[in-house]
Amino acid sequence: MDTWPTSFASIIVLSLGLLLIRTLLRTRQSTHFPPGPPRLPVIGNLHQIPRTHPHLVFTEWNKKYGDVVGLLVFGQPAVVLGSHRAVREILEKRAATSSIRPRLVMVEDICQIGKFASLNSDMDLHKHYRRMFAQALGSRAAQGYWPIQIREMRRAVLEILGTKNDEDWLVSVRRAVASITSQIVYAYEAKTDNDAFIAKVTRILRSVEKTARPGEYVVEGLTFLKYLPLWFPGAAFKREGLQIKQDCRELIDEPYDVVRQKLASGEAAPCFVSNLLQKDDGQIIADPEEEERVKWAAGVLFGGGTDTTVAAIQMFLVAILLFPTVLEKAQAEMDSTIGKDRLPTLDDRETLPYCAALVQEVLRWNPVVPLCIPHVLTQDEPYDGHVLPRGSIVIANSWALARDPTVYQNPEEFRPERFLSGDGKTLTSGEDGREVFGFGRRVCPGNYLAEASIFAFVSTFVWAANMGGSAEWDGGEPKFEGGIVNRPLKIPADIYPRSAHSLDMLRGPMLE
Numbered sequence: 001m002d003t004w005p006t007s008f009a010s011i012i013v014l015s016l017g018l019l020l021i022r023t024l025l026r027t028r029q030s031t032h033f034p035p036g037p038p039r040l041p042v043i044g045n046l047h048q049i050p051r052t053h054p055h056l057v058f059t060e061w062n063k064k065y066g067d068v069v070g071l072l073v074f075g076q077p078a079v080v081l082g083s084h085r086a087v088r089e090i091l092e093k094r095a096a097t098s099s100i101r102p103r104l105v106m107v108e109d110i111c112q113i114g115k116f117a118s119l120n121s122d123m124d125l126h127k128h129y130r131r132m133f134a135q136a137l138g139s140r141a142a143q144g145y146w147p148i149q150i151r152e153m154r155r156a157v158l159e160i161l162g163t164k165n166d167e168d169w170l171v172s173v174r175r176a177v178a179s180i181t182s183q184i185v186y187a188y189e190a191k192t193d194n195d196a197f198i199a200k201v202t203r204i205l206r207s208v209e210k211t212a213r214p215g216e217y218v219v220e221g222l223t224f225l226k227y228l229p230l231w232f233p234g235a236a237f238k239r240e241g242l243q244i245k246q247d248c249r250e251l252i253d254e255p256y257d258v259v260r261q262k263l264a265s266g267e268a269a270p271c272f273v274s275n276l277l278q279k280d281d282g283q284i285i286a287d288p289e290e291e292e293r294v295k296w297a298a299g300v301l302f303g304g305g306t307d308t309t310v311a312a313i314q315m316f317l318v319a320i321l322l323f324p325t326v327l328e329k330a331q332a333e334m335d336s337t338i339g340k341d342r343l344p345t346l347d348d349r350e351t352l353p354y355c356a357a358l359v360q361e362v363l364r365w366n367p368v369v370p371l372c373i374p375h376v377l378t379q380d381e382p383y384d385g386h387v388l389p390r391g392s393i394v395i396a397n398s399w400a401l402a403r404d405p406t407v408y409q410n411p412e413e414f415r416p417e418r419f420l421s422g423d424g425k426t427l428t429s430g431e432d433g434r435e436v437f438g439f440g441r442r443v444c445p446g447n448y449l450a451e452a453s454i455f456a457f458v459s460t461f462v463w464a465a466n467m468g469g470s471a472e473w474d475g476g477e478p479k480f481e482g483g484i485v486n487r488p489l490k491i492p493a494d495i496y497p498r499s500a501h502s503l504d505m506l507r508g509p510m511l512e
């Protein structure tokens with residue numbers, strides 16, 4: 001009988017051999033595979049895909065090879081969709097076969113966190129989640145959270161006016177966004193910047209994001225490594241995965257248990273979890289399977305909603321630094337519509353079309369999720385004479401769509417007017433700058449919430465603050481991180497109150 005090390009060694013040799021044969025075969029895809037950049041044997045296009053800002057390279061390829069670009073990485077086919085038409089055809093019209101997520105070894109086998117809605121590929125379970133999200137976060141339900149969003153964003157703007165540096169602004173905006181989510185999901189308000197619950201959730205969700213990041217773990221390519229024992233040299237990823245698994249269990253159990261206990265004692269405030277747990281007749285659901293679904297659905301909302309919304313607010317600040325007339329125009333609209341004696345609310349959105357268009361332009365101009373979270377095809381799909389093979393990873397290039405000059409004239413210009421009707425009084429329909437929220441059955445369920453949070457910040461800021469470049473600004477565009485979420489690295493600006501009166505008014509509601 002083989003000793004363990006020799007049998008293990010033979011598994012490795014065999015697996016590497018099979019991998020090599022598979023990838024060599026797949027390096028030559030069928031002639032119907034969509035065109036793309038030339039590939040090397042075995043690794044395919046891996047060497048051409050940069051770790052940061054891949055959307056820029058993909059956009060060049062979309063221009064050169066067409067709106068569907070074919071790539072191969074270690075034999076895994078992927079297609080990059082670079083036009084509204086391709087996205088509509090493949091991710092929307094054919095959503096039945098293009099809505100699962102890639103199967104990741106770290107997510108499914110090691111951390112066992114595939115039940116998070118954003119990572120999940122069990123489409124029956126996914127339907128349950130989407131029903132919950134529609135009930136709690138749909139356009140009408142989301143209006144119920146407006147008072148929370150306005151309160152938190154006023155506090156964030158007030159804090160920003162009292163600090164000098166963009167790292168402090170980030171802390172304030174992050175606390176506000178996380179507190180909005182925790183109040184909506186668990187009726188828990190984060191009162192301080194270093195709230196222990198928010199800090200813990202943020203830490204855990206960063207590690208969850210890492211498990212799904214392309215190229216982060218070798219085990220995704222060499223899947224046999226998942227069988228390594230925990231103690232084995234090189235198995236650190238398994239020990240890390242085990243920790244993530246335990247952390248995620250705590251993340252979904254602990255806040256949920258608090259709400260459930262409060263419900264039982266009649267003290268629970270309405271929130272996502274309490275609404276889903278309480279039936280119409282007031283009885284609390286006692287079905288372990290349904291409870292498990294509610295827990296995972298609640299847990300994912302922090303992950304999806306925080307970094308993205310914070311980055312969009314940072315992007316607004318970058319936009320008005322580079323295009324200061326936009327702030328002047330928004331302030332003119334604000335002064336003539338709202339005046340100086342009250343602060344704007346979310347109910348004012350209809351009467352502030354320029355500010356509403358400004359939010360759409362922030363989302364379009366520099367999409368904070370430039371490449372949509374990948375989908376996977378469950379059958380071969382024809383497109384314009386090509387065949388997108390079953391199992392292909394589908395990446396919608398939201399950046400290319402948002403910068404498509406045939407849809408958005410002079411796309412690099414930040415111009416909220418592009419979303420306004422001729423008389424400037426209403427938002428136009430049609431392409432609306434929402435590419436950043438994804439497509440088809442996976443489209444972001446938090447989009448109404450996100451837009452309302454961004455509007456709450458933008459309108460309060462426009463009403464109360466002014467901004468200009470700081471002494472260290474060279475007049476150029478700030479640099480961006482270029483990861484899954486694309487955020488500015490530094491915002492070289494000074495922010496100050498519009499007037500002593502606006503500062504007093506803003507402080508007023510905080511003291512109530």
Ligand code: HEM
Nearest residue numbers: 117118301304305308309312373437438439442444446450
């Ligand atoms: C500016 C803010 C936001 C942006 C840019 C954004 C973007 C996205 C994108 C691109 C996707 C993937 C869509 C696809 O696969 O086609 C997504 C999914 C998701 N988002 Fe958001 N999001 C934002 C805010 C939020 C908020 C506030 C929440 C909830 C509180 C949220 C919850 C989710 C969830 C749960 C998913 C997974 C949906 C699924 O897989 O079915 N997001 N988001």
